[in-house]
Amino acid sequence: MIEGLYEAHLPVRDLKKSIAFYEGLGLELSHIHEDRLAFFWIKKNHSWLGLWESDKAELAYHPSIRHVAFQVSLENLKGASQWLKERGYQPREAFGFEPHEAFVMAHDNMAHAKIHFNDIDGNSLELITKIENPHKITGRMYLSEWEKKNH
Structure with missing residues (x-):
């Protein structure tokens, strides 16, 4: 049934700065939605990472x-x-x-x-x-x- 991970999401404070950070890692920007959500391909047409601009980006880190x-x-x-x-x-x-x-x-x-x-x-x-x-x-x-x- 499950074949892999399709997407994961992270909170960010400044979407434009975060886009530059992840492009620097070599990830390809797929699209931006409503100026507060950006999707990057991890593996094109297979899996992606969503970055959500949010005031909740200060949430304490926990690996889960x-x-x-x-x-x-x-x-x-x-x-x-x-x-x-x-x-x-x-x-x-x-x-x-x-x-x-x-x-x-x-x-x-x-x-x-x-x-x-x-x-x-x-x-x-x-x-x-x-x-x-x-x-x-x-x-x-x-x-x-x-x-x-x-x-």
């Missing part, structure tokens, strides 16, 4: 309401910290990991590598990819440590 994770390839994730910095975005600490490189969270037979950053309104953004876990390693570690253990 102000978080979007963008899927990327493992190769792109390896250079994501530098890629973000080159575009003026600041990767941030998450789960106790400093943002100099992506980190892995592994459990059972599954593992994901990721890096976190915020948009200009404090919404939590993440670049993430599922990775193979051939040795069934569990726990959390930097991606470089993960690769050493899996080779």
Whole structure:
């Protein structure tokens, strides 16, 4: 039945500034509705992100309401910290990991590598990819440590 995520929405204070922020990430603006809602394609004709200009953008952060994770390839994730910095975005600490490189969270037979950053309104953004876990390693570690253990 469910095949994927079609859309996610975030509150923003200034729609024009937020449009520039997300265009800087390489997302394509699909359309603006009534000057207070902008839709960006995450994957064209497949999934999008809605940004709502609102005085509620100050709402306290909680991962259940102000978080979007963008899927990327493992190769792109390896250079994501530098890629973000080159575009003026600041990767941030998450789960106790400093943002100099992506980190892995592994459990059972599954593992994901990721890096976190915020948009200009404090919404939590993440670049993430599922990775193979051939040795069934569990726990959390930097991606470089993960690769050493899996080779």
